[in-house]
Amino acid sequence: MNVDLTQFQETFFQECGEALDLMEATLLQLDIGAPDSEMVNTLFRGAHSIKGGAGMFGFAQMTSFTHGLETLLDGLRAGQLSVSGDLVELLLKSVDALREMISAVKGGALVDAALVDPLSAAIAAAAAAPKAEIPTAKPPIATRVPDDVPASPGRDAQGHSTTQWNIAFTPGPALLTRGNDPLRLLQELGGLGPVEVRADCEAVPAFAELDPEICCIRWNVVVHTEAPRDSIELIFDWAQGDCELVIDGPHRIAATSAPPRPEDSQHPAAAGAPPIPSENAAPVIRTEPAPKPSPAQVAGAADHDGARATARDGRPAAADAGSIRVSIEKIDELMNAVGEIVITQSMLTQQISGVQGIAAERLRDGLTLLERNVRELQESVMRVRMLPISVVFSRFPRLVRDLSQRLGKQIELKVSGEHTELDKIVLERIGDPLVHLVRNSIDHGIEAPEIREMSGKPAQGTLTLNAFHKGGSIRISVGDDGKGLDRDRILNKARERGLLAEGVALSDPEIYDLIFAPGLSTAERATDVSGRGVGMDVVRRNIVELGGTVDIDSQAGQGTQINITLPLTLAIVDGQLIGVGGDTYIVPLVTIVESLQIRPGAVSQLAGRGEVFEFRGDFVPLIRLRDLFGSKRDESRPDQGLVMVVEAEGRKVALFVDELLGQQQVVIKSLDTNYRRIEGISGATILGEGAVALILDVPGLIRLAADVNSRRAA
Amino acid sequence: MTQASTNSAKGPERPRQMLTFRLGDELFAVDILRVQEIRGWSEVTRIPRSPPHLLGVLNLRGSIVPIVDMRLRFGLSRAEFTPLTVIIVLSVTSEAGTRELGMVVDGVSDVVDMAPDALRELPTLGNRTSTELIAGLASIENRMVILLDVNELMAMEQSTPVAVAATAAA
Amino acid sequence: MNPTSTASDSGAPLGEVAVLPGNCTLRTADDLKAHLLPLAAAEGVVRVDASRVEQVDSAGFQLLVALGRALAHHGGALSIHSPSAAFRSAARVLGLEFLLEPVRAE
Numbered sequence: 001m002n003v004d005l006t007q008f009q010e011t012f013f014q015e016c017g018e019a020l021d022l023m024e025a026t027l028l029q030l031d032i033g034a035p036d037s038e039m040v041n042t043l044f045r046g047a048h049s050i051k052g053g054a055g056m057f058g059f060a061q062m063t064s065f066t067h068g069l070e071t072l073l074d075g076l077r078a079g080q081l082s083v084s085g086d087l088v089e090l091l092l093k094s095v096d097a098l099r100e101m102i103s104a105v106k107g108g109a110l111v112d113a114a115l116v117d118p119l120s121a122a123i124a125a126a127a128a129a130p131k132a133e134i135p136t137a138k139p140p141i142a143t144r145v146p147d148d149v150p151a152s153p154g155r156d157a158q159g160h161s162t163t164q165w166n167i168a169f170t171p172g173p174a175l176l177t178r179g180n181d182p183l184r185l186l187q188e189l190g191g192l193g194p195v196e197v198r199a200d201c202e203a204v205p206a207f208a209e210l211d212p213e214i215c216c217i218r219w220n221v222v223v224h225t226e227a228p229r230d231s232i233e234l235i236f237d238w239a240q241g242d243c244e245l246v247i248d249g250p251h252r253i254a255a256t257s258a259p260p261r262p263e264d265s266q267h268p269a270a271a272g273a274p275p276i277p278s279e280n281a282a283p284v285i286r287t288e289p290a291p292k293p294s295p296a297q298v299a300g301a302a303d304h305d306g307a308r309a310t311a312r313d314g315r316p317a318a319a320d321a322g323s324i325r326v327s328i329e330k331i332d333e334l335m336n337a338v339g340e341i342v343i344t345q346s347m348l349t350q351q352i353s354g355v356q357g358i359a360a361e362r363l364r365d366g367l368t369l370l371e372r373n374v375r376e377l378q379e380s381v382m383r384v385r386m387l388p389i390s391v392v393f394s395r396f397p398r399l400v401r402d403l404s405q406r407l408g409k410q411i412e413l414k415v416s417g418e419h420t421e422l423d424k425i426v427l428e429r430i431g432d433p434l435v436h437l438v439r440n441s442i443d444h445g446i447e448a449p450e451i452r453e454m455s456g457k458p459a460q461g462t463l464t465l466n467a468f469h470k471g472g473s474i475r476i477s478v479g480d481d482g483k484g485l486d487r488d489r490i491l492n493k494a495r496e497r498g499l500l501a502e503g504v505a506l507s508d509p510e511i512y513d514l515i516f517a518p519g520l521s522t523a524e525r526a527t528d529v530s531g532r533g534v535g536m537d538v539v540r541r542n543i544v545e546l547g548g549t550v551d552i553d554s555q556a557g558q559g560t561q562i563n564i565t566l567p568l569t570l571a572i573v574d575g576q577l578i579g580v581g582g583d584t585y586i587v588p589l590v591t592i593v594e595s596l597q598i599r600p601g602a603v604s605q606l607a608g609r610g611e612v613f614e615f616r617g618d619f620v621p622l623i624r625l626r627d628l629f630g631s632k633r634d635e636s637r638p639d640q641g642l643v644m645v646v647e648a649e650g651r652k653v654a655l656f657v658d659e660l661l662g663q664q665q666v667v668i669k670s671l672d673t674n675y676r677r678i679e680g681i682s683g684a685t686i687l688g689e690g691a692v693a694l695i696l697d698v699p700g701l702i703r704l705a706a707d708v709n710s711r712r713a714a
Numbered sequence: 715m716t717q718a719s720t721n722s723a724k725g726p727e728r729p730r731q732m733l734t735f736r737l738g739d740e741l742f743a744v745d746i747l748r749v750q751e752i753r754g755w756s757e758v759t760r761i762p763r764s765p766p767h768l769l770g771v772l773n774l775r776g777s778i779v780p781i782v783d784m785r786l787r788f789g790l791s792r793a794e795f796t797p798l799t800v801i802i803v804l805s806v807t808s809e810a811g812t813r814e815l816g817m818v819v820d821g822v823s824d825v826v827d828m829a830p831d832a833l834r835e836l837p838t839l840g841n842r843t844s845t846e847l848i849a850g851l852a853s854i855e856n857r858m859v860i861l862l863d864v865n866e867l868m869a870m871e872q873s874t875p876v877a878v879a880a881t882a883a884a
Numbered sequence: 885m886n887p888t889s890t891a892s893d894s895g896a897p898l899g900e901v902a903v904l905p906g907n908c909t910l911r912t913a914d915d916l917k918a919h920l921l922p923l924a925a926a927e928g929v930v931r932v933d934a935s936r937v938e939q940v941d942s943a944g945f946q947l948l949v950a951l952g953r954a955l956a957h958h959g960g961a962l963s964i965h966s967p968s969a970a971f972r973s974a975a976r977v978l979g980l981e982f983l984l985e986p987v988r989a990e
Contacts, residue, residue, distance in 0.1 A: 181943075186978060186979075197976075201980075207917075210950045213910060215942050217945075217978075219979060
């Protein structure tokens with residue numbers, strides 16, 4: 001009996017997870033002002049089914065919470081209430097709270113009442129607010145602090161139990177130049193709740209001595225928020241190491257006998273304006289300074305944070321009916337086994353090739369069939385690893401919404417191509433770089449509405465996320481219609497940091513590419529140009545590790561688009577086999593622009609910068625692979641041989657090779673499983689005869705060649 | 715050296731089985747439990763821009779395994795590869811997974827028992843031979859045997875930055 | 885654009901007048917400092933017009949803080965005039981609204 005119940009519970013949790021995901025997605029699409037009735041129904045059904053299940057299993061906290069939610073949604077459904085932005089916010093918070101409750105219940109615990117009760121009260125208040133009375137918010141001090149009045153907790157969080165954090169923030173010397181403007185950090189803090197900001201300018205040196213790039217102002221900030229410590233730390237995440245940060249709290253400040261009494265909800269109040277606990281209590285002005293929290297309160301707060309953490313980890317993944325979970329290792333084992341079969345099969349084909357006779361003929365037929373079957377098997381196994389990119393894209397509507405709200409920007413997110421499939425491993429590892437790029441676009445690319453209007457653009461910025469297949473790879477682009485990159489600023493910084501010699505002329509793509517340079521990204525962050533320096537070198541590294549490339553397209557005042565090209569899979573690549581000094585290498589087909597016989601005079605020496613090859617009227621750097629790889633056999637016939645023009649990240653180079661051997665699909669094996677990563681080599685594969693061939697890392701080679709050339713120049 | 719004492723402290727009471735192999739005039743030994751297979755020399759795929767002692771990589775049952783010339787690793791002169799030249803494939807399993815490495819030696823000698831008390835600390839000598847891969851010395855059947863530190867050998871191959879080779883003669 | 889200009893035609897009895905450029909951020913901080921530097925030695929009240937400021941960050945504000953302190957050091961003061969919305973809101977976020985308070989010449 002017990003066992004059965006657990007089993008049902010597990011199902012219930014899964015269903016809850018799915019219902020909540022659906023509710024969240026619906027909320028994000030909900031049209032404020034004119035909600036689609038079917039959407040409202042979906043919300044109601046979600047809350048209703050969770051309530052039913054929770055009641056059945058005796059999860060009292062969840063039952064009473066969802067009951068309130070259901071009442072509110074019912075009012076919405078009946079048209080007694082209207083959908084406001086604040087209401088959507090409240091409902092989103094409720095979804096989050098339910099997720100936490102589920103994960104708490106799983107561990108046999110309850111979510112801290114201090115978190116749930118104010119939310120319940122706000123829901124009740126919103127449900128009790130009839131449509132007509134929404135403007136008559138009570139208490140009379142309005143729901144939002146007017147723009148020109150300093151934010152003060154006395155207004156926003158009046159007379160209520162609030163949680164207060166005292167933050168001492170002392171910028172370090174490199175903070176500004178790393179792009180962490182205290183203005184932005186403080187703004188984000190303000191997004192958590194009412195703040196009191198005190199600037200301490202004592203340490204600012206005399207004007208003449210002041211280094212404008214070093215911030216000497218210190219800040220003491222009091223934030224009133226129910227958000228956990230994590231949320232505060234997250235804001236300072238990028239500034240870590242470049243500042244001193246003391247986060248003191250949480251301090252519970254009880255001005256009334258919180259939690260709110262049920263009769264509070266009798267007062268009609270504005271539909272749940274954030275912060276949640278604010279307006280459904282009598283206006284009691286807080287006069288006492290922050291009392292020291294009792295140990296018990298502190299402990300309670302710590303538990304609360306703990307519960308949040310587990311809630312995130314324990315969030316149930318939506319489970320498809322009729323699917324099973326298989327570890328990626330098992331699929332890799334399958335892939336390896338298939339790879340072995342391919343090798344054995346081609347070995348057999350080779351051995352039979354010289355044999356005559358009917359028996360040999362039959363054998364050949366059989367082998368041809370085998371080859372086809374194996375190919376199909378290989379593709380099927382590959383498909384097992386593929387997932388649609390919507391798995392990653394789905395987190396962005398919420399991120400964009402939250403972040404743009406916090407920064408006071410208006411941003412519309414346009415997503416397309418979310419059904420494009422790619423390898424699970426690629427998918428897992430592309431998430432963080434994408435979040436980084438999207439954050440950057442919102443944070444620095446897209447301007448504030450006033451500024452946009454001033455430059456004749458619509459107040460609402462547009463952020464586009466797009467994915468599509470192109471050749472054997474997948475393209476993901478993150479674009480915005482913000483202010484674009486400032487090429488002069490990048491150039492200056494690059495020269496300052498010695499990344500670029502004076503007098504070197506670069507094309508625009510080459511200039512934009514500089515923001516990925518580790519040395520520059522620190523400087524670039526500072527520029528606020530469009531702030532894309534924040535860990536851009538890390539973004540590129542992540543992408544390169546996946547065998548991908550990244551390039552930038554930007555126009556001043558028009559916006560920036562970052563294009564990521566990734567292999568569909570990390571397991572297989574279509575390759576061109578080439579011979580270099582007696583060794584066989586593989587060049588990924590996607591990178592090849594053209595292979596051509598070398599013409600006399602097509603190669604010329606560029607003073608101190610190595611050789612260039614004339615290709616379609618352009619001069620591209622020539623890399624002699626034999627030299628670069630230090631190959632043994634070196635019959636130097638400078639004007640004979642083949643040139644293969646390859647392209648990656650918007651840059652072309654010409655590879656000087658001895659011969660072209662053939663094309664084949666190869667299974668990629670990592671070198672660092674047993675050895676380590678090698679510059680210019682992305683992996684290895686096993687050819688038909690069982691010999692190992694190395695796969696060239698074209699973007700890496702291009703960079704390597706640039707290094708060698710600049711060393712030569714020096 | 716501390717490694718030797720650590721090893722002896724950890725060592726079981728029973729004798730350990732060691733595989734001994736020849737390298738120049740010296741006799742070396744590795745724990746037989748670390749040896750995955752012994753195979754004859756076969757042509758490897760060269761890795762560009764790698765140190766000279768790394769001969770290349772080999773396909774061993776679908777796994778790409780680096781092959782190290784132990785003579786060069788220990789600073790001895792390069793020897794011709796003969797039919798007697800063998801590759802000892804070592805395998806070490808840790809939390810990070812199983813790692814394999816092949817080492818080319820002059821020849822495999824024997825499998826011997828090593829009593830726990832046979833292990834000696836390495837005398838500090840300032841000779842040309844690098845001591846960084848040596849776990850200790852043991853006297854086995856009246857012969858001095860050098861114990862190879864397999865973990866360190868693997869760790870160094872995985873982490874030493876690739877020598878700036880690129881004979882960039884233009 | 886030259887951010888500082890002496891307003892001789894305004895007829896104001898006060899000292900120097902500077903107009904802050906649209907961009908007062910880290911990006912332009914070096915230039916801004918160079919332009920404000922002559923004012924730091926000025927006597928009396930220095931008026932700074934912030935109506936054109938579109939972008940301002942901590943670096944920009946720090947320069948103004950330093951300027952104000954320099955002026956106060958020899959009895960003067962910094963007076964910021966008709967701050968733009970961007971300027972005002974940044975001052976609020978940074979806790980530097982005291983810069984916007986009216987000052988009185990001696």
